[in-house]
Structure formats: C-alpha cells, structure tokens
Amino acid sequence: MAQTLVLISTLLVAFVAATNIHHYNRRYDDRVAADNYHLNKQDVIIKLLHRVHQPNQYRDLADIGNNYNIEQNVDKYQNEEAVRKFVEQYKKGMLPRGRIFSIFDKKQQDEMINLFEVFYYAKDFDTFLKTACFARDRVNEGQFVHAFLTAILHREDTKDVVLPPIYEVMPHFFLDTKVIKKAYEAKMRQENALIKMNYTHNRQLKNEDQKVAYFSEDMGLNQFYSYYQMDHPFFYKKDYGTEEDRKGELFYYMHQQLLARYDLERLANDLPTIETLKLNKYVKRGYAPKLSYRQGEDFPLRPDNLQLKDLDYEKPEERLKVRDVNDYERRVRDAIDRGYIFTDENNQVPLNNDKGIDILGKIVGATHDENDKYYGNKYHGSIKTMTHKIVGRVTDPEDKYDQTPSVLEHYETSVRDPAFYSIHKRINRLFQKHKENLPQYTRQDIQEQGVKVVNVEVDKLMTYFEDYDVDLTNVVDATLKEGERQQFQQDQEVIIKARVKRINHKPFTVKVEVESDNNKNAMVRVFLGPKYNYLGQELSLEEKRQYMVELDRFPVQLTSGKNVIQRESKDFNSIVPDHIPTKNLKHMVKSAVEGEQTFYVQKGKRQCGLPEHLLLPKGKKAGLPFTLFIMVTENENNEQDNVNYKQPFILCGVKEGKYPDTKPMGYPFDRKFDERDIKSATNVYVKDVLIYHKRDVSESSDKYSQYDDLY
Structure with missing residues (x-):
C-alpha cells in the first residue's frame, strides 16, 4: 500500500512538472492609492455632474464660475484661437439651457465641439475646473455633459478619474416615463420609494421585438454605446495630440459585433435575425420608446411600415434626400469594386489590403480628420448619420409638427431601437463587400505550426434575471429658496430608486489544454x-x-510541452463590471478624504466596455445549444505586459499606442474560409455548449420574473 501511494505521488509530481498551468487575469497591478490632489479632482467632477439641469447647488463651485472670465484668460489655453471661437459663439447665442440637445443636429453639434475644445485645451486642471464651473450654469446641459465627459476621457490629467454612471447623470434617456412620474410623486410626498421597472411593458406581447427589449433597452448597453462614442469621437483630430490606432476598423468591428450580439439574443428567443433596412421601401419595425425628455415632451413613437421620405426642412442644412444616401453608398461600393479611392489631390489610395477596412470605416463613420483628406464627407457623405436622421424623422419628414429628436438621434438611446440594428446591418454590407474582395483565408493563414489545442472545458453556463437598483437623485429637482437662484432649501433626505430587471449569468471558467x-x-x-x-x-x-x-482575446506565453490555460469569465477582454453608483462613489471619495479608507486609482482603466452581465445570451431551462470556438495563434506583438491587454480593447480599441493585435479584427471570421481548413487545423477547437436559464425567484420580483413567464 505504501509503495502504491509513493508511486501515485511520484506520478503527480511528474505530471505537474511536465504541465504548465497558467491563470490569466485582467486585474490591474499598477493601481495606486489616490492622493488628495486626485481626490479633489474626483470630488469636483462628481459635483459638477450633479443635477446638471439645475443651477449648481454647490456654492463654492458656482462662485468659481461666476468669477471666471474666459476671454481674459485666453493665454491659459493651448489653442487660443479655439477659445476665441467659443467666446464669439457664446456671445452670439448658443442652444439655451433647458432645450433638447441632439448631436445629430449640425449646429448644436458644432457648438458642443467648440465647448469640448475649450475644455480639452486648458493647460492645467485648475483652468479646466474654472472653465467647467463657468460652462456648467451657462451652456445647454446636454452639450455640457457630452463635451465635459469627452474631455475628461481624453485629458491627461483626468483620464484616470472614475465617472459616475451616465444613466444616473442623464436618467431621462434610460428610464421609463412611468418611473420618472412616480419618482416625482415620491419627491413631492417626501417619501422614500423603490419603483419597479420592466422592459416588456405588458405580458401580452404583440410586438416580437419586445421579447429582447431586456437586451436592447438595458441601461448598461446604452451606456456602453455612449462611452464608445466619447472614447472615439468622430470629430477627434490629430491636432489634439494623439492618433487613435485602427479607429476606422474599430468602427466597423464594434458595430458588427453589437449586431451579432443582438442577433444571438433574438435567436435565443426563437426569433429570426434582424432584417436589413431598405431605403426605398418601408421601415418595417415600429418602436415605442416610452421615454420622455426632461422638458416634458415624449420621444416620438414610430408605427410599423412607414415609407421613408426626404427630409424637407426649412433650414437648408437640415434637408436630406433618400436618394443622397443611396448615392453616397453607391460611391463607396464603386470604390470597393475599383479597389482604391481618390484623395482630394486625386491620388489613389488602395483598399484591397489589411488597411483598407480602416479607411472604409473612417469614410462610413465620417471621421473628422483634416490631415486625411480622403476621410472627408464631401464625396462619400456621412452614411451612418444621414441614415439615422432619415429613419429617425420618418414620422415628421416635413417638420410640420416640430417633432422632438428620436431615439436614433442620441447616442444614449440609439441601440434601444430595433431599427438601429437594421440600419447597421445595411451599413455592414459595405464592409462585407470589401472583405469579399480580399483573398479567403488559406490553411496556412489558419494553422499555427507546432501548436495543438488538445481539449477545452467550460463550466456549466447559466443565465438568470436579477434585480438591479438605480439611484434617481438626478431625476427630481432640489428645492430652490424663493427668490434666490443659487440657494437650495435643505429638503428631508429622500431615497428614491428604480429597481430594474436585467439578464445576468453565473461566473464561469474556460480551461484550454494546449501542446x-x-x-x-x-x-x-x-x-x-x-x-x-x-x-x-x-x-x-x-x-x-x-x-x-x-x-x-488574450495573450499567453506557451512553454514547450503541455500547457493548461485557465481564464475566468470576469476577466474577459470584451466586458467591464458595473459602474460604481454615484452615491457610493461620493461616499468612497469622502471617506478617503477623511482618512477612513483608501481610494485606489487604476491606471489605464476604461469606462467603455460591454456590461459584464450581457456577456452571454439568454439560455433555456433545458439548455440552448451554442458553438464555442477557441483558436490559439502566434502573438506577433511581443509586448506581453502591454497595459492595453488589460483594457476591453476588443470592442473599445485603444486610446494610446498600438492596438495589441496585428491580425484583422474578427479574425478568422472576418473573411471567407474553407471549412475543412478550420476543422483540420490543430490550433482550433470547436465545441458544442449549452446555456441554461434559471427561473428568477428573488423576493423583489413578485416571486417570479415576468420574463421567465414569457418563455
């Protein structure tokens, strides 16, 4: 017996010695304790975003704004011309506070960009703060929030600041009108309230798209799309100091992945994939947002099967013809067929290579870059923006009724609408046409010599619906003392929250055995x-x-012999965890200032990323079959410790340095291939998996989730 134990022990030691076990996580090793300077920045930014629709209730910050004169401090900005341009525009008159801001409105867009540049070009944080305090109470709150957050994400001295959730800063873009109304009622009664909100609107669904509204209307998903647009603004120029690597390709890939993820959720609910928008026919799918602007007006409702029409607006810059969008698309298709485009200087730029997709992405996304003439929109137009406007304004194409902007005309609400996915399926056809012009992947392109994926194991995959609470402080107004604009009455502390149902999954681990x-x-x-x-x-x-x-997608260091790679789902590079609620964030900063706890700064941490709870599509009680595909390839980027690997770079790219992968985004599924080459490649492993769904039985869900009752 003793000899047997010794033998087993010896074999185990030999196995461990011969097998290299790797645990790859995405934890940030370079987090540091925030000093008082950073805590002060964190504190004032949170305060400036508090109830932005009202005058600043923090007297010290309001006084800074009241006593600051931008025009007399032009020398404190890196680009004095940009500051003078903003001052001139401000004096002439910008979009007033209290009005609806849409970034798809060209005039309002230009005003916001000018404000961003003043924020961005401030030479130091003190100047940035004074500028923000000035603008906070004097420019439109929508323009302020967009310009302010975008500047924070790109300034060197603020990019590590933790931002509060956008859905708590601008809650009207994310919460049902009924929830908003109940919040006001609770405020008037001075009563605490927990308001339940669901995405199905009623149990008797007559609209099949509503079956996946828990995905498309998810606040985290809409926040992700907003942060993506702020991380990679279309107007971002090389003049700002940094060039975003593969920005055009990322525009293509992020939208393609978002579209694929939406279609997966539809298939999980026994629905067909979304159809492609046809500009010369009807918008098949209607949409009822059930949202209202703070100003009291509802977001427009779109019935089914509306014919797209030209936008015949009074202002020439707002006019738009359906034919124009078709013409711009045709010009892009012609360029793809030719295999090159022309610059303004009539030079040819080839497209049939790995960089062609980046150029096309910049053209279709109308990336503003004065140094890249062929990305301009004079000839190729702004296909995405124009299509959003044509579809978004289909219920009032002649502006007879002064319709408010639709959900398609805000980054915060676009992905709620099924038409968003039909639009991008149409746009994606342009990119696919380009990819089809490239050679299909050969066995040599797929096979990694000397690498064999022996086995893949994954824990049981399980989804469920859970409750998630959202603070509604910014929904309701603080009470102003009569006759005093900046003096706020100290109301009784009232806690008002919305309780939302959302899809989530149990954490799981993927284990890959590689020789x-x-x-x-x-x-x-x-x-x-x-x-x-x-x-x-x-x-x-x-x-x-x-x-x-x-x-x-993550880097590994394979050693000769057998390797066991383990990866936890929370470390996946496509997702980010929940954003810290505003009240929690304020408490953490306050406690750190008072020395009660440490507030950590994580260098390079991003706000952008798919919400972790949306990683998996909804399963079924008996299990829903999916295909898991694992591929191990050479990593031609030898910077294994590159901080960009720890960012959600798959969907959000990088803001500095090089994209940490040299292969095309989406490889190997971005181009055609012979399926036999995939199946015979030793570095590929294809596995059938089941995703199960567990009934929700939490106390706060009326015993059973109404979503579970639907399936």
Missing part, C-alpha cells in the same frame, strides 16, 4: 455563435461567420 513544440508568445481567441437558426436548422461554420461574437 506546443517550443516556447512562444501566443494569442487565445474565444468566440460564441449559434448552432442552429431560428427554424432549428443546423448552421455550417461559414453560415455562422456573421453571428460569431468574440467573448475574449
């Missing part, structure tokens, strides 16, 4: 796609290409 002939730097790619279509027909790998969602 390597030698030591090498490698990249692990993890995709999830459908096994069947909505009719129950099994899909080939080629048919799945446009529906494969990239869950994770």
